[in-house]
Amino acid sequence: MGKEEDAVYLCFDVGGTNIKAGLVDASGTILAKQSVVTQTDEQANSVLKQFLELQNVLCRESGITLEHIRAASIGVAGFVEMETGTVTRAVNLGWHDVPVAEKVSSMLGMPVFVINDANAAALGEMWQGAGKGLDDLLCLTIGTGVGGGVIANGRIVNGAYGLAGEIGHFRVKIKDGRLCNCGKTGCLETEASASAIAYYGERAARQYPRGRLAQRLKQAGTLTSKDVAEAAQKGDKAACEVIEHAAYYLGYALASIFTVTAPIRIVIGGGVAAAGSLLFTPLIHWFREFALPDIKDKNIIAPAVLGNDAGIIGLAKLAKMNLLSLSGIEEKRG
Amino acid sequence: MGKEEDAVYLCFDVGGTNIKAGLVDASGTILAKQSVVTQTDEQANSVLKQFLELQNVLCRESGITLEHIRAASIGVAGFVEMETGTVTRAVNLGWHDVPVAEKVSSMLGMPVFVINDANAAALGEMWQGAGKGLDDLLCLTIGTGVGGGVIANGRIVNGAYGLAGEIGHFRVKIKDGRLCNCGKTGCLETEASASAIAYYGERAARQYPRGRLAQRLKQAGTLTSKDVAEAAQKGDKAACEVIEHAAYYLGYALASIFTVTAPIRIVIGGGVAAAGSLLFTPLIHWFREFALPDIKDKNIIAPAVLGNDAGIIGLAKLAKMNLLSLSGIEEKRG
Structure with a gap:
């Protein structure tokens, strides 16, 4: 698995118009980024394909290999059940009850976290921006x-x-x-x-x-x-x-x-x-x-x-926090 | 120190009119309670004396001995800095920047936590009440x-x-x-x-x-x-x-x-x-x-x-959570 500080996170900020994708390291630095026009369908399958292509492009560009990527983190303009990674409603994407985390995780073979896009931007500003x-x-x-x-x-x-x-x-x-x-x-x-x-x-x-x-x-x-x-x-x-x-x-x-x-x-x-x-x-x-x-x-x-990068950076923060939590450092409350 | 489930918390819900005091166990059951008229002064010294008296009365009544009491938890009708246990402003009590946790802790010789009274009631309803x-x-x-x-x-x-x-x-x-x-x-x-x-x-x-x-x-x-x-x-x-x-x-x-x-x-x-x-x-x-x-x-x-007991019960929950956190079960976030 490599050390915590070498971790890289694969981040997708999915809006109705564009998907912004980035590889971000554990210190919050963007190593590579890309933007493509969102191709959407009801079950999110075309977006899934775009994720795979974007992963390949970003790895090629940055020289980062797959074993360094510890998790994928996805921001979606819509309502998200964070525990299950399900998008319950995303009007602009036409998604309704799509189990995004499950689908992407089985495709990419890594932990996947899903969050509302405005929440991702908030995490970004908290980590590296105006709310540092x-x-x-x-x-x-x-x-x-x-x-x-x-x-x-x-x-x-x-x-x-x-x-x-x-x-x-x-x-x-x-x-x-x-x-x-x-x-x-x-x-x-x-x-x-x-x-x-x-x-x-x-x-x-x-x-x-x-x-x-x-x-x-x-x-x-x-x-x-x-x-x-x-x-x-x-x-x-x-x-x-x-x-x-x-x-x-x-x-x-x-x-x-x-x-x-x-x-x-x-x-x-x-x-x-x-x-x-x-x-x-x-x-x-x-x-x-x-x-x-x-x-x-x-x-x-x-x-x-952070402008347009807030989402990507916040998605990396989410992945970092959640992996830390999964690794058992985080609590069980009584 | 004894086991977690044997812990008892000494709780004081301090309002402008009355102090409600209680001994509450780790399951949220009130073992004894008392209410006295608040005697207030700017440095909270008369309230401190009342705390000591109430502790004695509650122990006598319930048969609980001091070594079972793991922490004191205080709710105050005012603004509270929870990290330091300082009451920054409590209009009805005439308190202004009173380091309540420090004072009570040195008097009672146990960890002390301080919280706003409405927040204590909220924790009570979450633990044992309408928000269980x-x-x-x-x-x-x-x-x-x-x-x-x-x-x-x-x-x-x-x-x-x-x-x-x-x-x-x-x-x-x-x-x-x-x-x-x-x-x-x-x-x-x-x-x-x-x-x-x-x-x-x-x-x-x-x-x-x-x-x-x-x-x-x-x-x-x-x-x-x-x-x-x-x-x-x-x-x-x-x-x-x-x-x-x-x-x-x-x-x-x-x-x-x-x-x-x-x-x-x-x-x-x-x-x-x-x-x-x-x-x-x-x-x-x-x-x-x-x-x-x-x-x-x-x-x-x-x-x-929970009616009037919400505060006392919530104060016990606060003490329980904070002790758990102090004992290192709770996280450090990255």
Whole structure:
């Protein structure tokens, strides 16, 4: 088996669009990485084939041989039962109750661990990123949707039915909210995601027909959250209001979420976080406005630092922790 | 030291009004218990003396000798740094940065563990109560205030500055909320605690001067949440509306909190929970109305079962877990 510090982990971060794959060593360094377009089918068989090909490519590229790979670790955009490695529901992949760990383990002949992709990114930021060395974290990825990973006492909180960290569906509007993909109304995702910012951007463009956003909408036929951020950066009033709106609801949600697990840091990544201080300045303002007075002067909110590598690095951390646990160093509790 | 299963734990549940003390064995059975009025001073010295007296009384009563007591475990209504056993702030006790574990340990000559009282109650319900055998729990105590204990992966989540589980300050009204003791507005505590129910009860009494609540207010000069619950039980419309209001905001908060840690069960105790189905029926209705569709048909919310003993029993569980951990059975994580 070789020594712990020589271990290498084979990591697959499976999204609806791409699979990001990497070989990561026990110190958290990425030795090789690859990205391919996800080929999906209901039983995950095409993805399985892609895993095998990716393993070969990564080994060839890095010169790492199979006997150094101690485990495979898979992140999936969906609900995951971590004990069994089963993906119970992954809407964008069309998977329903797929025993991913079992399938991949029998194909690759090594231990396989499965986790939700936002949780993997959270572990990555805890191990090597903006939450380095911290045991209590909340990581938010604000893209098309809003994904969350909760870490308490140094461990991912998966919760009942794998639903922990579904912060996107934290309800910020008790009444009169917009309809969300989940079937409910008023979710954080409907007010502060990239799609929400695009939606409110288009609404603002129609309200201010002579503004920069309206111009852009006329040219492009549609607006993205990036268009809104760019217009706001140039001082467009309507665009600034849209970003402020997102920051207001994010700040509100995060302050209330703080009362539940009290993360020492809230790490925010994803496309919307790329807006930088344009988002973070009002967000921190509103967070402090809504938060317990005890943390008014603390720096809780921080941008993510690992970008797209957070998932791969976190997957390696998961494999490392789980192997350590399997090897019996970890406890049995009374 | 004797065998693990013969261990007895000395438990003190310290509130602003009473200290509840108990000797609890390793199976969770209370061997003896006592309650005395809390005598408090800034450095906790009078409480320390009370601990010593209570230890003597409990040993005498139960016939347990000192060598069987393996640890003392203390629950405090305040913020606790669990690693050091320091109470950073306990408003009702007047304590500020008191190193309780250190003081008690040098007095009693045994390991001492300190925890927030709501967290102790949560551990009790997990070990022997409504959350028996479950690793992911939220326990709410709804009395004068609203206290919470969060358990994830079988462990108490203490969080930054000991602030995890401060569910009472989860903000349910983003605007136009009432002022809370914490200095903010719109907290769950201002809408759904015993004091909130009494407040809205009195308001309703003034609105419906010929109703049962108004009658009661006229007799007693003031209303309690129990008065409101009793009037509601008898079908008083105004009182029913007040309970409905509390259930609505509780249901809303719990559904949003679910998206953070996804507790498999939410256990609700305290004086307000004593209203039984009068509270639980609308609460479960509103929880389902606001919750993710994935858990619409699950029974997440349940009443607490241990009553006033939850704290003492949970304190024994804490001592048992921590001793196990100290004895090196528990892990070091990489």
